[in-house]
Amino acid sequence: MSKSEYLAGYDPRAYPAVAVTVDVVALTIIGGVLHVLLVERGEPPYAGRWALPGGFIRPGEDLDQAALRELSEETGMTDRVHIEQLASYGAPDRDPRMRIVSVSYLAFAPDLPDPQAGSDAADAAWYGIDNLPKLAFDHERILGHALERARAKLEYTPLATAFVGETFTISELRRVYESVWGVPLHAGNFHRKILSVPGFVESTGETTESGGARGGPRAKLYRAGDARLLHPALLRPEREEEIR
Amino acid sequence: MSKSEYLAGYDPRAYPAVAVTVDVVALTIIGGVLHVLLVERGEPPYAGRWALPGGFIRPGEDLDQAALRELSEETGMTDRVHIEQLASYGAPDRDPRMRIVSVSYLAFAPDLPDPQAGSDAADAAWYGIDNLPKLAFDHERILGHALERARAKLEYTPLATAFVGETFTISELRRVYESVWGVPLHAGNFHRKILSVPGFVESTGETTESGGARGGPRAKLYRAGDARLLHPALLRPEREEEIR
DNA sequence: AGAATAGTGTCTATCAGACACTATGTC
DNA sequence: GACATAGTGTCTGATAGACACTATTCT
Known part of the structure; x- marks a missing residue:
């Protein structure tokens, strides 16, 4: 035929x-x-x-x-x-x-x-x-494909806010990244980075009711902003093994 | 039911x-x-x-x-x-x-x-x-979805090499990026950037037979390297309008 | 000669990451 | 008091992008 x-x-x-x-x-x-x-x-x-x-x-x-x-x-x-x-x-x-x-x-x-x-x-x-x-x-x-996609999307979209509540602290957001990527992140640098990305989060003006379970000051609360893409992106730490 | x-x-x-x-x-x-x-x-x-x-x-x-x-x-x-x-x-x-x-x-x-x-x-x-x-x-x-994906993949994968021949010059590669992204790129900076990404291209040791159609020296020839991901990525110029 | 291109040098603003430090809270 | 956490200050090395410049080759 x-x-x-x-x-x-x-x-x-x-x-x-x-x-x-x-x-x-x-x-x-x-x-x-x-x-x-x-x-x-x-x-x-x-x-x-x-x-x-x-x-x-x-x-x-x-x-x-x-x-x-x-x-x-x-x-x-x-x-x-x-x-x-x-x-x-x-x-x-x-x-x-x-x-x-x-x-x-x-x-x-x-x-x-x-x-x-x-x-x-x-x-x-x-x-x-x-x-x-x-x-x-x-x-x-x-x-496996889904996990890789999820990890990649955390880098350049505000997807992480879908894992937390309506309002959240920067630390909660950091723990999302740490859980999904499976790596510890530097708290101070992460904090600054998040606030520097336009439209990622916006302040509610409120703080948590109390400090963390193991101490620390009350954290400011944020809600998801209006950005659909993060710029600049939050890149994962080096992944030499995945490149080739 | x-x-x-x-x-x-x-x-x-x-x-x-x-x-x-x-x-x-x-x-x-x-x-x-x-x-x-x-x-x-x-x-x-x-x-x-x-x-x-x-x-x-x-x-x-x-x-x-x-x-x-x-x-x-x-x-x-x-x-x-x-x-x-x-x-x-x-x-x-x-x-x-x-x-x-x-x-x-x-x-x-x-x-x-x-x-x-x-x-x-x-x-x-x-x-x-x-x-x-x-x-x-x-x-x-x-x-529309396909074009957006193609544009994004040029940033972090060596996909551009699929548009050119077995061996190619850096300028040919640049014209791929310019065509797909629809923006002009700075020739000098692009050149340096490509060579700085490990595994993107590797030199063949050869050059083109002659200069460009409108003049210029003979260009060195390269072939695709073994990288599957580009690190650091080649980011598109700012796209403010797409962020929100 | 004139023009276009390949490739390199250099400067600057920006950024990621390391490190340090203060203030505030829990146990 | 001991300790963990939130948030900020500061330094350094790397990088993107602007600009400049030389050398080469075409018409």
Whole structure:
């Protein structure tokens, strides 16, 4: 069959159906450690294995809507949730049931409630990023890509404010960066840097009710500013190993 | 129907089929101007309208493979082509025929041959980025996202070397940046900056056969180095308007 | 000769990071 | 009192960008 015949006669409806799913990498910070939301699968394939929450898109539903729905089914949250699309995965054998193309999403939220298991999941829980179980499908790869994206976006967008409350201190913001990047940052320099980026944070004029748990003065409170990009960016410390 | 019943009974095969396509934003530089590959649609919907090259994924084919196939059908090129995935688009009404989720790809190549129209396309041509026709579907949106991604990736990856030949001069590389970013750059500072980024380019020891068309000394030739990330990055000049 | 280009020298304002220090709070 | 934290001062090395200049090659 020539290329022309192949193309002219190609009709997707003549082939086995393709299904499209969304998989959500939902991140939050618990006790200073980055956590990801996982569900324990109740049905084959991979029954009993942990996986990213996700599911099939429904008729009339846009991809973003599907991701937000899947997330709210597990967490109940729809407010103050930042969600954005990541990559899509379509290896022919990535799901043993049928051809499935999955669109992955990244979500961030502050102090999330305990997750609720959906009916297709036996359980749902937040897992510390350094304490992950083996995941179903190609979800480890998806999670890896999502983490790298999250780390990079902290550098040049005000994304970190999505991990904290409506108002926050500079130290709280610093702990977000430290948790996601996994490196300690210099408190003094970080403080100055944040305040020097136009539109990143704006002062509320208030301070915390009391000092820190282990002492220290009351900290000034800030809220997210109107910047969509940070300029100059907050660059991660040198990562020589990633360059080549 | 409760959430549980809905989820437990949900079977994608019970719903109208979803089709998955790939759409490729292929960029090259012709005469110092960034160009994008477009095809003129031969069949409804949008017959006669220009669109991004693309098509349905085939059984057994990964997404990346599908994108490369679509690109080679129009250009005949498979070598020295950089291709990478961008976003996916799945608005329920983005194609009038049926539910179609499209995965977009970005491709770059140097001095491409004239495009060949596939049988599903009436024509194929390179369009200057400032001289585009009205596009079919949501392809203007896809193209906009692709351009922004390409511009950003020039900053922190050696992607520019994908637009030039195997060996190139620093000036050729500068013209890539100027074409894609659409701004003039300072030749002297650019030169020094490129050579200061470890692994971006490496000298071949050769020079051009002759000086430039309008005079000037022979330029040293370089080839792409082994860096995957540029550090420090080559930042675009200030873009105040994009920050908020 | 005149013009354009390759490549280098140099200066300045800015910035990241190191270090130090004060003030304020908790235990 | 001991200790941790918030926030600021200051210094240094690196860098981006402006400007200048020389050498080379084309028309």
